[in-house]
Amino acid sequence: xxxxxxxxxxxxxxxxxxxxxxxxxxxxxxxxxxxxxxxxxxxxxxxxxxxxxxxxxxxxxxxxxxxxxxxxxxxxxxxxxxxxxxxxxxxxxxxxxxxxxxxxxxxxxxxxxxxxxxxxxxxxxxxxxxxxxxxxxxxxxxxxxxxxxxxxxxxxxxxxxxxxxxxxxxxxxxxxxxxxxxxxxxxxxxxxxxxxxxxxxxxxxxxxxxxxxxxxxxxxxxxxxxxxxxxxxxxxxxx
Numbered sequence: 001x002x003x004x005x006x007x008x009x010x011x012x013x014x015x016x017x018x019x020x021x022x023x024x025x026x027x028x029x030x031x032x033x034x035x036x037x038x039x040x041x042x043x044x045x046x047x048x049x050x051x052x053x054x055x056x057x058x059x060x061x062x063x064x065x066x067x068x069x070x071x072x073x074x075x076x077x078x079x080x081x082x083x084x085x086x087x088x089x090x091x092x093x094x095x096x097x098x099x100x101x102x103x104x105x106x107x108x109x110x111x112x113x114x115x116x117x118x119x120x121x122x123x124x125x126x127x128x129x130x131x132x133x134x135x136x137x138x139x140x141x142x143x144x145x146x147x148x149x150x151x152x153x154x155x156x157x158x159x160x161x162x163x164x165x166x167x168x169x170x171x172x173x174x175x176x177x178x179x180x181x182x183x184x185x186x187x188x189x190x191x192x193x194x195x196x197x198x199x200x201x202x203x204x205x206x207x208x209x210x211x212x213x214x215x216x217x218x219x220x221x222x223x224x225x226x227x228x229x230x231x232x233x234x235x236x237x238x239x
Contacts, residue, residue, distance in 0.1 A: 003029045006073070007082060007131040007142035008157055009039040013069065016044070018062040020069050024145040027155045040076040044068045070129065070146035074191045078201040081208065082133030082142075085163070086189035089130040089141050090114050092122045095161040096141035097234055098130060099218070100189045107166050108148075110220060113227045127152035132160060132209060139212050162214045162234035169219030172226045174233050177215035 004011045004027040016024065049064045059067075074084035087100035088107040092114065099107040108127055115122050128148030130141045141160045147153035165177060165185045177185070186206055194202060214234065220226035 001034070003032055003034075003036070003038065004145075005029045005155065006144055007077065007080075007133050008135055008140075009077075009080060010037065011040045011042065011073065012038045014041070014043045015046075016042075016065070016069065018065060020044075020062075020066045020145065023066075023147065023151050023153075026153075027143075027145055039080065040073060042069050042072045042076075044072070066146070070144075071191065073144070073146065074129070074131070075194065075198060077131055077133070078191070078194075078198050078205065080133065081135075081205055082131050083202060083205045083209075084129055084190045085132045085186065086129060087163070088127050089125045090122060091125050091141075091156075091158050092118050092231065092235075094158065095236060096125055096130075096158040097161055097230075098132070098141060098163045099166045099230075100163060100185065101166040102188075105166060106168055106220075106222070109222060110166060110226065110230075113222065113224070114231070117224065117227050123154060124152040125154055125156060125158060132205075133157075134205070134208050139209055160213055161236060162216060163209075164216045164218040164230060164234070166218050166220065168221075170221060172220050172223070172229050174216050174218045174229055177217045179210070181217070182210070182215045 001014050004024055006027050044065050049061050052064055087098040088111040089096055089098040090111040101107045125141055126143045126147045129146045131144050133140055139160045140157045142157045143153045143155050
């Protein structure tokens, strides 16, 4: 058992091993007192892993522990005005920008270009599954241990400046996202198989995000021009 600070919450993980335990090390809480208040408890038992492996033996025990623990965290996060957004989330000058798309579309390729262009001004907050959470009326992107196969993440909480739904294009263009399409895009890139109560919480979180965070549709190639177009469109206007 260990207690972690993830997305501004105290998270206790029982029985964590392997990849899950390793990637969570930067999130270990300084205070490991079991008597303290804990917000989320994750308990991935061997029975849970064996049950799912019986149906899907193509993944090993370590993979399933990682996936189940992440699913438990993001489902519980809905109770705390937060949600998963499958995206590559990069920080430049203390503002986070999330690029969301289906796997293989090129979101990580695009944010790697941001890292190259901005150098020391930029870092990757989470390259696959950042948490998006409302804290004290503001929307933040948060690093988590569930961050993709390369584990590009930092245990930080950064104000979210914008969300881009990215697609490949031979020309570079960006526009404000249409509400209906944005709702569909977010639902396709967040936690699934939710109870009615959790689904209601998800709708509530999405509505709050829509009220505060600019949403964009973005078509791009692999170029410096694409980086500058997306950054100049999304960066705070007082810069």
